[in-house]
Amino acid sequence: MSKSGDKNILLVGLGSMGFGIGKSLLRNGFNVYGEDKNLSQKEKFIGEGGENHTVIYKNINAVIIVVLNEMQTKDILFGDNGIAKNLKKKTLVMVCTTVSPQFAEEMSISCSNYDLLYIDAPISGGSIKSAEGNLTYMISGSSEAIKKARPILDVTSETVFEFGDKIGSGSAMKSINQMLAGIHIAAMAEAITFGISQGIDAKRFLEVISKCAGTSWMLENRAPNIINSDYSPKSSINIWPKDLGIVLNIAEKSGFSAPLTKIALEQFLKASNKGLGNEDDSAVAKVYAQGAGIKLP
């Protein structure tokens, strides 16, 4: 594919999800400038074929933001060194960060003040699917913005769910997914350690449960980390106080009681308070194991 001007992308956030998006874009002929506050990630991305010279904002066609939270997202766009003011009109701003629907709406309004095209584009699927270009997107935005995002969505996704032009609807859907995902990780941790307490080893647990009605996507994805005692962060503990916090914040505003979500959040906070914040989120099992005096693999 030709590397024409409309293929110039600035990708901010080269964590496990962002890095995969970047690789999928590179494979498909896009010019991608990768940015991350962690400079070694940026260098690694250049090694994969990312652009290694300074960004010229007027040549950028789309900005993709895949960072930890709302604060980082806002800072990138509108902070002291915010880029919104440097972007040319009609540049696409595609925010994949998990944020609240209200925040998405606020960012969209601020972007429209610069005549930028905002798309609310949270993702799901994990780092492997991200690297393969097989993410699931839950998007909302104007038809003009979605049209401009289409070539990016095409090469990075397996499925794109569209939730119309009301910015924030994609993020509302994402928060529901995160609610379930967070509960399921904590439930897996509760069950695998309960199993160990009953003499069922972790490997056998996965082998059996994955064939039974008790299985979940998260269980099959995260239990292997515990079995292999590999807590290098594919998705870190620190993500969950934030994401489940967003869920509970939305729920509270709607008078909705979410008791399982609250308990899952407590378990991740306990893990974080134990200094496990930067470990893989499967490390929430350590909270259960320590509480019951159980030895993990």
Place this chain on the structure above:
Amino acid sequence: MSKSGDKNILLVGLGSMGFGIGKSLLRNGFNVYGEDKNLSQKEKFIGEGGENHTVIYKNINAVIIVVLNEMQTKDILFGDNGIAKNLKKKTLVMVCTTVSPQFAEEMSISCSNYDLLYIDAPISGGSIKSAEGNLTYMISGSSEAIKKARPILDVTSETVFEFGDKIGSGSAMKSINQMLAGIHIAAMAEAITFGISQGIDAKRFLEVISKCAGTSWMLENRAPNIINSDYSPKSSINIWPKDLGIVLNIAEKSGFSAPLTKIALEQFLKASNKGLGNEDDSAVAKVYAQGAGIKLP
């Protein structure tokens, strides 16, 4: 297949799981006497080809028990009209009811007093897999008992996990599965109602989440009941206070804290207290919906 004497089976409990086991046995040439306290289920089973004359216990080769709880199981075997005393020596007693490991051990000892062969054989998979002969078993028992159970297991299961000869190990594994299954049903209810509160309809919820990391076996199996407003019991609310009670009872004895399980149990108890005990367990969504003033489909 010939209907020889060693194919005579007494099946007690013709609920959604037991009925399916019975049908799979009938398809494969077994003579099956079906019993249920609900006489219409018994008649329905005779309509499927079940034996319609009185059981002659000395001709029975195996008894399969698939009832609601420990009390019913014990009553069938050792109550005032208990059958253990009528069975010939070396008859197989296969208990598929969800019970605690301790109860399984107790029953096994009582059965051995009559020289009966006990097998701890809890199941997973739901009513559809049961009817197809594709259940998952988690079994423990002596090699003699397992050998005798093999022809039954062969025609009713997709997968048989063996946990050795320590009676109760199969039930320990089952309790871990139920822990997850119960949490996942309640989590699905929490999330689908939260979605409705955010303007995401139930059908769209299932369509999207089943493609995302938030999915679970239970979510995909139970959410359709809510979408179709079909609360006829495939698996009833009443099962959960019992099964999660078993889990928490085992956990407590081991000094294991299971906070998500406790909350899930509370939600099923609330449903039961609302008079929903005999509805499908997906009706736990009504607890959330009433609490938040949300209308289910």
